Amino acid sequence: MKTYIDLHIHSTASDGTFSPTEIVNKALKLAEKDSPVVIALTDHDTVAGIDEFQKAAAKHKDRLTAISGLEISTDYHGVEIHVLGYNIDIHNKELLDRLAVCRESRDGRNEKIIQKLQEQGFKISMDEIKPDKPGETIARPHIAKLLMKKKYVSSVQEAFDKYLAEGRCCYVERIMPTPEEAIHLIKNSGGIPVLAHLMLYKKLDSSQKEALVRELKEAGLIGIETYYNTYTPIEQEYVAGLAKQWGLIETGGTDFHGQNKPHISLFTGQGEMEVPQKVLENLKY
Known part of the structure; x- marks a missing residue:
């Protein structure tokens, strides 16, 4: 079997x-x-x-x-x-x-990404991205979904292709x-x-x-x-x-x-x- x-x-x-x-x-x-x-x-x-x-x-x-x-x-x-x-x-x-340190680094990165998006004219904030449970990792897909929810993009993939992927205007490296x-x-x-x-x-x-x-x-x-x-x-x-x-x-x-x-x-x-x-x-x- x-x-x-x-x-x-x-x-x-x-x-x-x-x-x-x-x-x-x-x-x-x-x-x-x-x-x-x-x-x-x-x-x-x-x-x-x-x-x-x-x-x-x-x-x-x-x-x-x-x-x-x-x-x-x-x-x-x-x-x-x-x-x-x-x-x-x-x-x-x-x-x-x-892992907690990794998440803290990722959180700091998320804030910098949001700041870059705000500089591009997007009306979004970190307060709009909430974890469903303690210890959950908030990452770029969560930001992409927020952009989609607000109809700035039509899909998560579009958010990455235009703004969040490496080499795009709102990409931020992390430790x-x-x-x-x-x-x-x-x-x-x-x-x-x-x-x-x-x-x-x-x-x-x-x-x-x-x-x-x-x-x-x-x-x-x-x-x-x-x-x-x-x-x-x-x-x-x-x-x-x-x-x-x-x-x-x-x-x-x-x-x-x-x-x-x-x-x-x-x-x-x-x-x-x-x-x-x-x-x-x-x-x-």
Whole structure:
């Protein structure tokens, strides 16, 4: 019987549009009846949704396995690199303290973005952006949705394309930990650090990508995301080759964000993706 697997999912605790409970229910609905389901919640720089996620999953423990995770944004020589963490202790003090600093940095960035938008003539303020729950990460998609709500743009994508993406007039950089620090935080909390979507880092050429993998392996990296919704067969083969070369476990996920990325579905990404069951063999959960 096929196991439905998605190890890269975002909820309303960061920049997704489905609550952790809704993600559990949606995953079960999409999977064939009685088929096993393994999903991981990997919100950006927060574990605020994990308790709800695990409570919702516990009602279906005969069929569904829920992995506690997160995705930490890091700075690698000026390039934003993401490190996934699986099977983490969400009560680890060092991890929680550092994530709080990440959110404070993001909050300061949000205020600067709002200021830049105001200078462009947009009538918006930070007071109009409220988190749904304590510890939720407020990020650029929340600002994009406010712009859409006020009819300045017709979609979240348009807000990014015109104003919020890197290189646009209202983009603001933010302070982030290094990948090595993220790996330490994840391992110190009992988790498994995994390099996310290597092929999305377009600023790095192939030699720089390989240097990144080597450096992070030396820093304690355990895995690499080999299966990802935008990968071509050639890209997937390339990442799998790096995994084999450096003795890294392979993981995979769609990077599901709900309606913020409506072209991406759970389990299948843009329609053709499938995470094979073999990724679970070395992923302790």
